[in-house]
Amino acid sequence: MTGPRFTALAQSLPATVPFVGPEAQERAAHRPFAARLGANENGFGPSPKAIAAMAAAAGEAWKYGDPENHDLRAALAAEHGCRPENIIVGEGIDGLLGYLVRLTVEPGDRVVTSEGAYPTFNFHVAGYGGTLVKVPYRGDHEDPEALLAKAAEVAPKLLYIANPDNPMGSHHPGAAMAEMVARVPEGTLLILDEAYVELAPAGTAAPVDPDDPRVIRMRTFSKAHGLAGARVGYAIGAAPLIAAFDKVRNHFGMSRISQAGALAALGDKTWAAYMHRLVAASRDSLAEIARANGLTALPSATNFVAIDCGADGAFARRVLTELTAAGIFVRMPGVAPLDRCIRVSCGPEAELAAFAAALPGALARARQG
Amino acid sequence: MTGPRFTALAQSLPATVPFVGPEAQERAAHRPFAARLGANENGFGPSPKAIAAMAAAAGEAWKYGDPENHDLRAALAAEHGCRPENIIVGEGIDGLLGYLVRLTVEPGDRVVTSEGAYPTFNFHVAGYGGTLVKVPYRGDHEDPEALLAKAAEVAPKLLYIANPDNPMGSHHPGAAMAEMVARVPEGTLLILDEAYVELAPAGTAAPVDPDDPRVIRMRTFSKAHGLAGARVGYAIGAAPLIAAFDKVRNHFGMSRISQAGALAALGDKTWAAYMHRLVAASRDSLAEIARANGLTALPSATNFVAIDCGADGAFARRVLTELTAAGIFVRMPGVAPLDRCIRVSCGPEAELAAFAAALPGALARARQG
Structure with a gap:
C-alpha cells in the first residue's frame, strides 16, 4: 500500500507555512498572550x-x-x-x-x-x-x-x-x-x-x-x-x-x-471615521512607547508601527523573543535591513500598556545577548 | 494596453460555474422563493x-x-x-x-x-x-x-x-x-x-x-x-x-x-439525534407528497429525496421549471437516466407544504408540454 501520487510540483514544495498563528504560540507556552499585537489585526474591533x-x-x-x-x-x-x-x-x-x-x-x-x-x-x-x-x-x-x-x-x-x-x-x-x-x-x-x-x-x-x-x-x-x-x-x-x-x-x-x-x-461610515482616529492615536502611542525606550518608530500609514530597535536583525529577534516570553505577541520583518525592526499592531490601551510594560525588560535582556 | 497573460490552462477553461445560487434566481425573478429546497441545505437550522x-x-x-x-x-x-x-x-x-x-x-x-x-x-x-x-x-x-x-x-x-x-x-x-x-x-x-x-x-x-x-x-x-x-x-x-x-x-x-x-x-449530540429524527420524518413527508401526486420517491439516506417524475429528463426539467416559476427552489440530476427525477431537500413543514401545494399544478403544466 502506497499513498497518493502527488504532482511533481507538490512533491517539491516545502511543508512550511507562511505564518505561525498566535494560538499555536499560546499552546506552546501554555498560557494566553497578554497582548495580541502581532498580526496587524484590529483590536478595536468591527463596527x-x-x-x-x-x-x-x-x-x-x-x-x-x-x-x-x-x-x-x-x-x-x-x-x-x-x-x-x-x-x-x-x-x-x-x-x-x-x-x-x-x-x-x-x-x-x-x-x-x-x-x-x-x-x-x-x-x-x-x-x-x-x-x-x-x-x-x-x-x-x-x-x-x-x-x-x-x-x-x-x-x-x-x-x-x-x-x-x-x-x-x-x-x-x-x-x-x-x-x-x-x-x-x-x-x-x-x-x-x-x-x-x-x-x-x-x-x-x-x-x-x-x-x-x-x-x-x-x-x-x-x-x-x-x-x-x-x-x-x-x-x-x-x-x-x-x-x-x-x-x-x-x-x-x-x-x-x-x-x-x-x-x-x-x-457604517461613522465607525470608519472613528476607527481612523483611534488608529492614528494608537500609532502615536506606539511611537511614544518607542521614544520612551530610546527607540525610533517609523512613520506609519497603517494600523501597525515598525519600531527600529537600533541594531541588527539578531538583536531585534532577541527583543521579539523576550517580548513573546513576556506574553506579548508581535512579529518582525523577515529580511535585512528591515529586520532591525519589530512590528507592533495598533490596539486598545490595555494591550499597548502591556507592551509598554514589557518592552524595557525585553530590551535589557536582549542587550545582555 | 493588453490584459494579463493567463496560463494556457486558464485560457482553456470555460466561464461556467458549478451551480447557480438561489439568490441569483430570486433576483432574476424579482421575488424570493417560497421554499428553499434545492441545495440540500438543512432548513431545520443548526444547533x-x-x-x-x-x-x-x-x-x-x-x-x-x-x-x-x-x-x-x-x-x-x-x-x-x-x-x-x-x-x-x-x-x-x-x-x-x-x-x-x-x-x-x-x-x-x-x-x-x-x-x-x-x-x-x-x-x-x-x-x-x-x-x-x-x-x-x-x-x-x-x-x-x-x-x-x-x-x-x-x-x-x-x-x-x-x-x-x-x-x-x-x-x-x-x-x-x-x-x-x-x-x-x-x-x-x-x-x-x-x-x-x-x-x-x-x-x-x-x-x-x-x-x-x-x-x-x-x-x-x-x-x-x-x-x-x-x-x-x-x-x-x-x-x-x-x-x-x-x-x-x-x-x-x-x-x-x-x-x-x-x-x-x-x-451538541442531543441536537444531532433530534435532527436525525426530523430529517427522517421530512423524508417520509416528501415521499408522501410524491405518492399523492402519483410519483415515486426514491429511498434516501440523506437530507433530500429524489422524486421520479415518471418520464424522461425533458419532462422532469419542465416540472422543475414550473416549480421554479411557482416559487419553489429545487434542483435535478444533470444526466440521463438520473434526470427523470427532481431532487428536493428536506425542510420545515411550511416549506414542504409550499412544495406540496405547487407540485400538482407544476405536473399538470409540464404534462401539457
Whole structure:
C-alpha cells in the first residue's frame, strides 16, 4: 500500500507555512498572550453594526452564502465608482492572491516582488511553480523604480507592490502608484495590494481606472474594518480579469455570516471615521512607547508601527523573543535591513500598556545577548 | 494596453460555474422563493448552541481564526477515534476537494468518477487540467465494481465516490466501501465523500483505518449540522496526505466564527439525534407528497429525496421549471437516466407544504408540454 501520487510540483514544495498563528504560540507556552499585537489585526474591533449583522445572520447559517456575492459587490461598486463586474470577493486577500497566481503563473514563469514583502503572496507563487525575482527596498519603502526596472528586464507575469507597505508601514502617494500602472511593461499585471489604504493619509489610494487591464487592486475587511476573522477580501480590476476568477474560485467559499458582516461594516461610515482616529492615536502611542525606550518608530500609514530597535536583525529577534516570553505577541520583518525592526499592531490601551510594560525588560535582556 | 497573460490552462477553461445560487434566481425573478429546497441545505437550522457560539464569536471577529484549527481538529479526532494529524479542516468539502486535486492532478492525469456525480469535483478536476473518465450509475446507485474496473483500466490519480450518493440519495453499506478501499489500484487515491453520512442508516459510514493511505474521507458541517453558510468541511486521511494540504491551502482561510460554530455543533449530540429524527420524518413527508401526486420517491439516506417524475429528463426539467416559476427552489440530476427525477431537500413543514401545494399544478403544466 502506497499513498497518493502527488504532482511533481507538490512533491517539491516545502511543508512550511507562511505564518505561525498566535494560538499555536499560546499552546506552546501554555498560557494566553497578554497582548495580541502581532498580526496587524484590529483590536478595536468591527463596527457594532457589523457585529449585530453577523449575530443575526448566525441563525441563517444553514443557507449557503450567495456565490455571486451580489449585494456586497453592488455596495463595493457604489463605494468605488465602478461596476459590480469590476469587483471579485473572496476568502481574504490571501485567497484572491492564490486564485490570481493560479490563473496566470505556471512553472518557470517569473514574478517580481520586493525582498521582505508579503510572504503569503510568495507562498502562492512558489505553490504554482513560479520563480520569484526580488528587488530590495529603498530605505524603508518599496521601490517602484527598481520594481519597474526589474519587470522590464525579466517580463514577469505579475508585479507585486503593497501601498501602504507591510511590514514597514511606509507609503507612496497614490499618484506614484498611478504612474507605476502607466509604466508597467506590456504583458505584466501589476498587483497593487491596498490592504491598509483606508488607514493611510488622504491621497494614498491610487487614482486608477477600474477598467485598466494593467492593474488589479486588492482590498480587505480585515484591517480598517476589523473583520480579519470573517475572511472577506476583494479585488478591483478590469471586467475580463475579474470574470476569469469564476473559472477557478471556490464559488460557495464565502461564509454567509461574513457577507452580512462586511456589508454592514461598509455601510457604517461613522465607525470608519472613528476607527481612523483611534488608529492614528494608537500609532502615536506606539511611537511614544518607542521614544520612551530610546527607540525610533517609523512613520506609519497603517494600523501597525515598525519600531527600529537600533541594531541588527539578531538583536531585534532577541527583543521579539523576550517580548513573546513576556506574553506579548508581535512579529518582525523577515529580511535585512528591515529586520532591525519589530512590528507592533495598533490596539486598545490595555494591550499597548502591556507592551509598554514589557518592552524595557525585553530590551535589557536582549542587550545582555 | 493588453490584459494579463493567463496560463494556457486558464485560457482553456470555460466561464461556467458549478451551480447557480438561489439568490441569483430570486433576483432574476424579482421575488424570493417560497421554499428553499434545492441545495440540500438543512432548513431545520443548526444547533442553538452553534448559533449562540457564532453570535458570541462575532465580537471576536477582529482576530484571525487559528490557522491550525487546533480545537476543532482535536474534537473531530476524538469523535472519529483518530489523531488530529489525520484531520484537515477547510472551506467546505468544495475547498478541500480543490486542494486535493491541486496536490495530485496535472494536465493529462486521469480521474475516475460516475456520470452524474458531484459537479463541483468535476469543476476542480477540469480546473487543474485533469481528464475525467466516467462510468454510469447502476440503477440509482454509484457502481463500485464499475468504478474499480475503470480505475484498473486507466490508473487514475483519483477515484471519487459519494456514500450516501448525491444526487440520488442512495447508499451502500459502509462495509462495501471498506471493500472498495481494499481493492483500489496501487497509485490511485479513493475519495470517499461522506457529506451526508450522519443522516444515513447505521453502518453506512465506512469502517476504515484513518491511516490507510489509499483513501481520504470527506465530511462536512453543511448537511446534518445545518451550517452550509459557515463553510466548514473536513477530511480524514493518513497523516502524510493530510500534512500535504499545508503546502497549498489558504492557511488563514477559515472564518473564526465558523470554527466556533462547528465546535459547538459537534458537541451538541442531543441536537444531532433530534435532527436525525426530523430529517427522517421530512423524508417520509416528501415521499408522501410524491405518492399523492402519483410519483415515486426514491429511498434516501440523506437530507433530500429524489422524486421520479415518471418520464424522461425533458419532462422532469419542465416540472422543475414550473416549480421554479411557482416559487419553489429545487434542483435535478444533470444526466440521463438520473434526470427523470427532481431532487428536493428536506425542510420545515411550511416549506414542504409550499412544495406540496405547487407540485400538482407544476405536473399538470409540464404534462401539457
